[in-house]
Each structure stands twice: as C-alpha cells, then as structure tokens.
Amino acid sequence: MTTVAVKPATMAQALGRALRDAMADDPAVHVMGEDVGTLGGVFRVTDGLAKEFGEDRVTDTPLAEAGILGTAVGMAMYGLRPVVEMQFDAFAYPAFEQLISHVARMRNRTRGAMPLPITIRVPYGGGIGGVEHHSDSSEAYYMATPGLHVVTPATVADAYGLLRAAIASDDPVVFLEPKRLYWSKDSWNPDEPQTVEPIGRAVVRRSGRSATLITYGPSVPVCLEAAEAARAEGWDLEVVDLRSLVPFDDETVSASVRRTGRAVVVHESGSFGGPGGEIAARVTERCFHYLEAPVLRVAGFDIPYPPPMLERHHLPGVDRILDAVARLQWEAES
Amino acid sequence: MTTVAVKPATMAQALGRALRDAMADDPAVHVMGEDVGTLGGVFRVTDGLAKEFGEDRVTDTPLAEAGILGTAVGMAMYGLRPVVEMQFDAFAYPAFEQLISHVARMRNRTRGAMPLPITIRVPYGGGIGGVEHHSDSSEAYYMATPGLHVVTPATVADAYGLLRAAIASDDPVVFLEPKRLYWSKDSWNPDEPQTVEPIGRAVVRRSGRSATLITYGPSVPVCLEAAEAARAEGWDLEVVDLRSLVPFDDETVSASVRRTGRAVVVHESGSFGGPGGEIAARVTERCFHYLEAPVLRVAGFDIPYPPPMLERHHLPGVDRILDAVARLQWEAES
Amino acid sequence: MTVMEQRGAYRPTPPPAWQPRTDPAPLLPDALPHRVLGTEAAERVDPDLLRRLYAELVRGRRYNAQATALTKQGRLAVYPSSTGQEACEVAAALVLEERDWLFPSYRDTLAAVARGLDPVKALTLLRGDWHTGYDPHEHRVAPLCTPLATQLPHAVGLAHAARLKGDDVVALALVGDGGTSEGDFHEALNFAAVWQAPVVFLVQNNGFAISVPLAKQTAAPSLAHKAVGYGMPGRLVDGNDAAAVHEVLSEAIAHARGGGGPTLVEAVTYRMEAHTNADDDKRYRGDAEVEAWRAHDPIALLEHELTERGLLDEAGMQAAREDAEAMAADLRERMNQDPVLDPMDLFAHVYAQPTTQLLEQEAQLQAELDAEARHHGDEPEGAAR
C-alpha cells in the first residue's frame, strides 16, 4: 500500500525497541523478570537489553512472581521505574496480592507521596497452541482493580507507542501483550521518529455505518476480518480498538455506537464477569435510546482455556462475530 | 410478627451451626484456616467446633493463605471436603493462584476424575469500620473465574441453608459472607428442622411493580430499606436477592425486570469491571424490549476501599439508590 | 554421543557443577538467644545508649497504654499493642541512621514513633481517617503494612535500588513470627540474598499469631534457622533485652552497609496483651504463661541493669516517666480532636491521571455533598478543595 520501503518489524521487536528507548531516555527505567536478561525473554522481547544496559538494569530475577513485583514496589519507592515481565498470563497470579493490595493502592494509601510508576508486562491470550496456563485472558481481574491502568496494543505502532506511554506514566500500568500478535508486522518503521500514544484513547480502526464492533488486543485483527466478510452480507461494520481498558474511552465508543445504533463487544476472555459485561453496560447506559438492539457479546466460553487442539472452537472467530451481528434485530430496519 | 417464641440467632451463629451440622453428617468435612480452632475464628463463626470435632478436623493452620488453599486441594484429592476460611477478603489474594489455576480447574483438567469439593469462606464487604484491607468486595475476581460457584447469603436462614449446600456441592464454592451482617438476626430458628437451599436460585425479597432492584449480600437490607423509602415517592420497588452470583439465576431476574420494565443493580463492589456490569449486560440482552430505561448501577466508587471515617460516603445507601431510581426515565410513563 | 559410545570411556566422577557455595556454619544461629543485660557484655555498652533505650522504652510502654485507652474511648478503630515488645520496637528505631529506611508491620507504630514520627500521624491508619498518615519519605518509614509479610519484598527492592544508585542506605524490615509462614517472607529473603541487598529482617517472635502459638506455626529449631536456607546469617536474640537487640541489629546493619548482604534476626519476645483490643486472649493462653514473661519484662530488665550499676537514679526514672506522661497527654489531647476530613479526598490520590470514569464519580459525590449542604443550609462539605 505504501511506496516507501520500510524495514518491517514485529510487535515483539517494537516492544523491545520501546523498552530500549525508554531505558536510554531515563536511567530510572529497570527491566526485571524471569529470563529477561541473558535469554532476552521467552518471546525475545527484551533481546539485547542486558547487553546494552547491563545486568543491574536488566535483571534475571529468581523464579517468584510475587517477589518480582514486590521488589519492584520497593524499587519504585526509591524512585526507579521498574518494568516487570510476567512470563505468561497465568504466571502473574502469584503476584496478585502485591498487585491488588500494594501496586494499585500505594499512591492512594500515601496521599500521593508514594506513587508507583511500575509497568507490568503480561503476554496474554491464546491462539498460539500453548498448553494449559499459557493462554489465559486475565484482563477482567485487572479491570476490577481500581488504581491500575490496563492497556493493550493491537498494532505494531501501538505496541511501541503505548508501551512508551505506560513506562512514562506515573500510574502503575498492566500492559497486556497479545501473544499471538508478537510476530505480526505492519507498516511501523523503527527507523522513523516514534510517537508515544496517549493512554486512554480508543481508535476507530475501520469506519462503518451498520454496527460497531468494540474490541481490543488479539481480537482487533479478527474483527477487521469479520468486517471485511460482513460486506458480503451487506453490513458495513465499524471497528473500535479500545487500546486501553482502563481508562475507558467512553467518548469514542459512545460516539460510534450512537452513529451505528448497534454494537457487539468482541474479546477472547470469558463472557461471564468478563470485560464485555462492563463495556456493554456502559455503552447501554450512555446510548440507550440510540440502540436498535441490545449490545451483544462475542467472547470466549466460560471454561478454563482449552487445550491446543480444541482452542479454535473456543476463540471468537469471524463466523461467531457475524452470527452475533445477524442477531442485532435487523428486521426492525425494514 | 410471629407468635411463636424463637431464640434469635445471628448470621455468624447460623454459619457456625451449618458447619457443625455438615461435620456431624459427613466425616469428610474438615474446617481449616487461621485461628479457626482454639479461638473459634476472628468472627467466632467456628466457635466450639474444635472442641466438638477435635483439632484434626478443625485445624489452626500456619499463616499462609496459598498454603491453606493448596493443602486443601490435596486433601480434597484424597476425598475430604475441606471448608477453608480466609480471615478477611483481602487476605484471600495470596491464594489466588491456587484458586484460579487449580481449585477452579482441577475437575476440568482431569475430565471429572478429580473433583475438588472445597468451600472457601470469605468474609467480605465493608460497613464495620475496618481499616485498610478489611473491607474489600472481591466478588468480581471470583465471578470472572470459570469453574467456581460464588454464593452469598443475605439472611440468617440463607446463611445456614446456602452454606450447607456449598459444603454438599461437588463443585468448589467461594462462599462470601457479608461481614456487616454477621451480627444480624431474623426469624431463623436454630431449633427447627433446617433446610438446605439449592445454589443458583435468586429470590424476590419484596415484590413491586415500578422497578427492580437487583442485589445481593450486604446490599439486600439496604435495598429493602430503599424500597420502603421509595413508597413515599410513589415507587413500588421489587427487590431481587441473587444469593448466588455463579450460577446466575437469569430466569428469576429477567422475569422480574420484564414485569417492572426498569432495573437498578446495587452492590458495594466497585462499579467499573464489577458484578453490576455483567448483570446489567445480561439483563439488557434478555429484556431489551421490555426496558423503559437503561439498567443503572449503584455501586461503590472505583477507589480503594476508604478508611473507616469516610466509608459512609462510599457505600451505596438509600439516597443513592433512590437517585438512581429517579433517573429511570419516568417521564416516558406519562 | 549415545550411551553406547560413552561406555568404556566413562569413569565415575562427582557431579561437576556442585560445590558448597557458602560455608553454612557461620550462617547458623547460636543455640541460645543472645543476651547482654545481666551479663558481662553489658559493661561494654555505652551507658548513654542504655539510658536512651530506657527512656524510649518507658515512653513506648506509655504510648501503648495510651493508644489502647484511646480505643476504649472510640478514638481509635483498633489498636494492636506492642506492650512487652518495646525493646524490639525501640532498638529497631534507634539503630538506624537518618538515611536508612524502616519497614514496619501493622503492629509497629511504636517503632515509627521512636524513629521520630508524630504519634498522631503514626496512628492515622488505626484512627481511621486515612490509610497512611505520614509522608513515608519524611522519616523514611514505609507505610504500616497490614497484609502480612508483603512489606518484606518492598524493603528488599528499596535497599537494592539504593545500592544500585550508590547510596549508603540500609533497610530494616519488621515481621512477626506468623508472617514468616507467608510466601512473601520466603521470596523476599531469597531475593535479598541473591542480590546481596543491604537489608536486615527482624522477626519479632512474640509467641503468637493472634491465637496460633508458635508450635503450630513452625517446627524449625528457631525462626533464625531459616536464614541458612537463603545463604544469609541467622541471629537469635533475646527480644526483651534492648541492649542485645540493639547490638545484634547494629552488627547486621553494619554488615549490610559494608556490602555483606542481608541478615535474618529473630528476637524472642512476648505479646503481653491481647492481639488487639478486639481480641480475647483468655481463649487461647493461660495467665501463668503471661506471668512468666512478666518476670522478663524489657523495661524492668534494663532498669535493673541501670540502677545496679548506678547509671540511673530515682530522678532519672522520674524524668523518663514525666517525659512519657507529657507525650501521652499531648497524644490524648490531639487524638481527642476530631480530624478534619474531606470526603473528596477519596478521589484525589487514586491515580496521577484519573480516569474519566472516576472523574464522573467524583462529580457525583461532590453533587451529593452540595445537595446535603444545601439541605442543611451549610457550607458544602467538600468546599475547601
């Protein structure tokens, strides 16, 4: 599409570059976690950082997630900006007490005297054939925890821009990395001057008039694909990429839904008690009289994440999205 | 109201009685946790059990919540039915990994070969002047975890009946005890034959025609009070006590909302990403064309639970509920 | 190379990688708790330090009594008394340099106060007007930590960060015997040892975790024995002997400051009062045990030493008591004033960058308060902002 020759980079590389640039810009930024140093992380996101910045700033920690986040809290108390890697979604659970009881609350607890500018990188979601505990979508837990920001990129450019913003933020940010997009590439050019994306702004990835697909992270490409497929059915779908679950960009989302009058929330996380409930509820609160049909949800089933050979039945795909769009009471139109 | 002289018992006593009866009925039932033995628990729920059943069945564990739940998993693997006490809501967080990765998944992981009939009792919610970490409403985390049942009583009778059902269930149950109702009393009579309440059935606590208040646990009495107060404004409010968040009784809730055409979800938990989003979304999915107004939510603010002197500003009270009811677009009526 | 190829060439050798990385012997604690008072070692201690400790112990006991009294008057939501444990609390505070950091557990307001924090500020959490009543940077006292043992990794991280920055700062973290059972205790000690962080862990083994006695908490020879499993020295000290606690902590801090890494200190002491004012300790312990410990009272122990050696006379004791009374009177008076609270503070510090969602909720509360104020014909409650 573009005439300029760009050196394509993967999302994993863009994330690594964001870490590198942040570390180069600010000596307070430290990277820590399991295998992030010598190995460069199991997804190679931190590749090369230990060599460039040394082990004191890129630290292979002992294998203990509560310890990683807990020591990061102490480091942040002393003025550092730790960027913590949780190796996989489900392996962040041991750190929940530190996250909920301290990371999310320290600023409030101390009336602002002790902010904790910690970024917690969590590879999340499925679709990579990972065995049990390697494909969880745990964003509902983070969303339900006041004091955290929860951010997730869907494009390579956003991976860079949002991670820079997360590290620069004075609030703790849970930065959810859609692991099946780690190897995705788009037009992002590492050699051009980079932009830091503000946290909290959704973006319309595709405009449409029939209905809005509200989504984020790994489901964004799926929704774009669904929107293309929907053209055959005569639907012109708008796709909103939330980019940040907390803060939530009510303005962009509501504006879209008011325009289209119909909406489907799409995510991999389970449906019951998942992000979609919150999103559907708040869209409905704000757009009730614009809605032709209830806001529907297309989500993972409410089951433990399936084994690799069955995950395709679980993941929300194009067909399931189109089925939901079809249930948006189009009869009322005619 | 009743002419029979009943010996009033508190909710804490009813819970203790449920534990006692369950232990007497089934030698597989074991009670374990911090201070549950000699002391009888910090809320005295387990008072007398150690004396009656001995330390092997009512065990003061070391102070480690993951260890408590993790060893309970092993005990359940061997055929016991552990009833675990987490001393306070926020002190259940260290056990999250065991809860999410094992308790909720073991049955599924083993194709049913290894069910874990564990009951996890968690005193939750505020309103008792507790300092930090003693007043959390953590139900959103549990709701978002497939494989768990999540139950919470609002009456003394339900405390007994639902706890018996939870212990009898072959599924793991997070049993949330509204701590500010521990000392509440109603017409429950410990000397009468007791009933075990089935898990998963909501109940209409007060019938009304104008709108439905959907609530549970500590907010049930508040909603009943609000419903009384609403009469003065000319509103006849129905109050649905969910009793179980998972499974969710769509039938009872939807039937009520279809009847009234308006609904407010009320809970102490934070609003964003809290239970109300799920509830509002699913009610809207099911009752869209019956609704005169969007389902509204009255909830705690999205802040860390406040210190005792400020908690009254945080807790959803009668006024805030009535304000929400007033926003249910009554103009449309006339 | 397959098994077959190896055969013949192979000669049995010990596993190549293994060698003891640390000599365990010096890491092990002594069999008996270290004591100073009443022993010859006491004579080597600076008398001024002993007098200073004494004055602080007397103050500390008075502080505990006053705080407990305030719960009865409804001025504190709850108070976990450190009566009987004053030697640990006070020594922990006095042993640190200005630039060092103290990481208290929820019972340790006294240590914070002895470090110089205004007691009213220290009691804010327990009074219920806010979570932390002080800027932690002011006296380098981390917020009182309620979730047990979770402050320990914070202390490790802070000490590690200070060392990385080249600052000569040591962190001292307090935890109870019960808290040693938590996973966070383990993870913190391990990180500290691997990083050789300048941090000292002081376990106040007061015999109980609420109602649970030590024997149900651990089967270890002592809690100090846990140290060897992390590769750090473990030290056992009589926690009612202020001079001994001060000495052991001083050594550990000097060791940490010198780059020697962390130390685990177990102080054997006793909680003389109930867990908090809300607890009923009659349910789980007998008077005899409490009385046995009363005979080993930290203040009496030090007083005996000082008076025997002529370092303290009745006038000195009187002065200490008066100082303590003055502190208590001031505390009482200030705690009897209702704190001025702004409900809008609930929203002020949740985020640096508040979400729009939260701003809406903030506006809602403000509107409610305004309406309430109009109703009462008052100034709006949150108007000061």
Added chain:
Amino acid sequence: MTVMEQRGAYRPTPPPAWQPRTDPAPLLPDALPHRVLGTEAAERVDPDLLRRLYAELVRGRRYNAQATALTKQGRLAVYPSSTGQEACEVAAALVLEERDWLFPSYRDTLAAVARGLDPVKALTLLRGDWHTGYDPHEHRVAPLCTPLATQLPHAVGLAHAARLKGDDVVALALVGDGGTSEGDFHEALNFAAVWQAPVVFLVQNNGFAISVPLAKQTAAPSLAHKAVGYGMPGRLVDGNDAAAVHEVLSEAIAHARGGGGPTLVEAVTYRMEAHTNADDDKRYRGDAEVEAWRAHDPIALLEHELTERGLLDEAGMQAAREDAEAMAADLRERMNQDPVLDPMDLFAHVYAQPTTQLLEQEAQLQAELDAEARHHGDEPEGAAR
C-alpha cells in the same frame, strides 16, 4: 503491675518460652552429595534393583529422545526433556509403593511413565488434546503441574489427609531448582513439617530455570539447607547416581511412613538438553559445561558399575536397548495417530453442576458444529455424546 511496681522485685532471667525445639544438627545435609555408584556402598545395593534401574534409565532416555522427535514432527506441542535427569525420574518412580502418590512437575512425564503410566496418556498435555490424559487415581500420579511449585501443597494436603484417614500412604513431590524460589515451596514445606505429614520433596537441581543459572536463583549453601528452616531433614544426593537417589529417597520415605515427617532431598543433576524444544540453550550456556556433565552421565555411571561387577553383559544391555526401542516404536506409532476429539468436551467437566450460562454456551457450540456438519454433509462433530 506497672513498671514501677516490678522494679526491685525483678531479676534478669532468660526469656521463658524459648528453647530449641529441634536439634538442628541432624537436619543439616552433608557437605557433599551422597553417592553410591563407584563407592563401596554400591556393593550393598541389591543387584536386581541396579539392573532394574538400568533398564528404566535406558528406556527413559529413549523415551525422551522419542518425545523430542515427536515435537519435530508436530505431534507434540512442546516437550521439556529430562535427558540427563533420568536417574531422578526413574528412582522417584521406583521407590514408591503402589499405594503411594507421585506429584510430578511439568518436566516429569518420565517419572509418571516409569511408575507405569502409558506414555501416550502421560504426553496428552504436551500433545495438546487435553490437560491431563489420565485418571490420577489409576497410578496415583497427580496431574502434571505447570504453575511451578503449586503442586507441593497438594502433596502435603494429600499426605496429611491419608494420615488422618489412617492410610499408610506417602506422597513424593517433585520440583525444580527454580521452583524452590516460589512462595508455594515455602508454604508447602512449612505445612508439611508442622503437620508432620508423610511427604518427601525431591528437588531436581538441574542447574537452570530455563536460562537462569542456580547462582541467580539462590545464595544458599545448597537447596537442601532450606530444610532446617522448616525443622525437617535436608539431604543432598548426586542426582545422576540412580542408586544414590533411590537410597536417599527410600530412607526419606521410610522415615515419613514411620511417622517421622517430611524430608527435603536435593538431587544435583543437569539438564542436558535445552529447556524445551522451543528453547535455544546456546544463548545462556557453553558447550564445555554440558560436556563436563556428559562425563557424569547417569546411564554410563550405572552401566560402568554393573559391567565392572559383572552384573551386566552385552546381552543384558542389548535387551535393555531392545525393550526401549520397542517402547519407542509403540509410542511413535500411537502418537502418529490423530487423537479423536470431541469439542463438546470443552463443557463436560467444568462443573459437576453446570451453570445455565454454560449450558447455553454448550448449546451454541453444538449448534455451530451441527451447522458446520450440515454444511459439509457430514455427521455432526459432537454427535457421539
């Protein structure tokens, strides 16, 4: 009694409650890993046991090779090989009685197989057709556990429950060196010691947690030294010496069975291959280190012992190899068949009492499958149910 009243009456005494509850000395591990092969002790070992261990080691190595090959053919999603660690895996399996329980970590499919589990079932998790491919009760092998160290409290709870029920059952739990850093390791060992549960913990210290070497994982003299901090014995053993591992584990299990409580065993071994097929170990270790360990190969070590002593001849070796090949051929063949999967199983085991919400989702998937099948003119995919 106030401080003032105590004065005078007071005499310094040691703290009343404190006394060493356990003698630490016998809990401490030896300075060097226990070895049997190549030492005099080997002669006391039952030759049949040695031959049995040998056959299983050969089988085990072949199993690892076959499983790794299956990843290359896309028949396994991932495989964490235990090549080099077979002595631990095999000894752990052989040392248990039928009624005992094994709690494997994610790397320990070999131990499960050596205990009698069908390798195809053992590999289900890694093949990706289900999470656990076997009924844990069948061979008393708990599900392979991926979240590190979380299986340890399960083992403690199960052993404790068995003892409460009066059953003569011991649990053996496996964990890696990296896993010892997790809080769950600490909590499990503490519960085990306090409860005197019949459980044995075997740490396979293979030098690495993925890329992280032991020196970044712990500063302890040895991982076995952690035992004393819980009040249980710690034992250090050469993890490549199958006879030594078997002996130390036997003793620990007998100790547990006899009511003596838990033991922590550290087996010093080495992971000869990359962490999994997806790992690149060149990034974090050199060939020299790997080669040094090759000279201490567990199979070669045992083979040397057996041949030197005339307990094994070429025919015996040949038999072991053939047996291993047969196992591998069978495994290969059965793993090359596509497993028959029913997508509706996704819903079948989430709950004993499924929620109505889940039943609706189940119906949705069934409808989708039916539609798909109609589309393809096939039988509906989930029709068998």
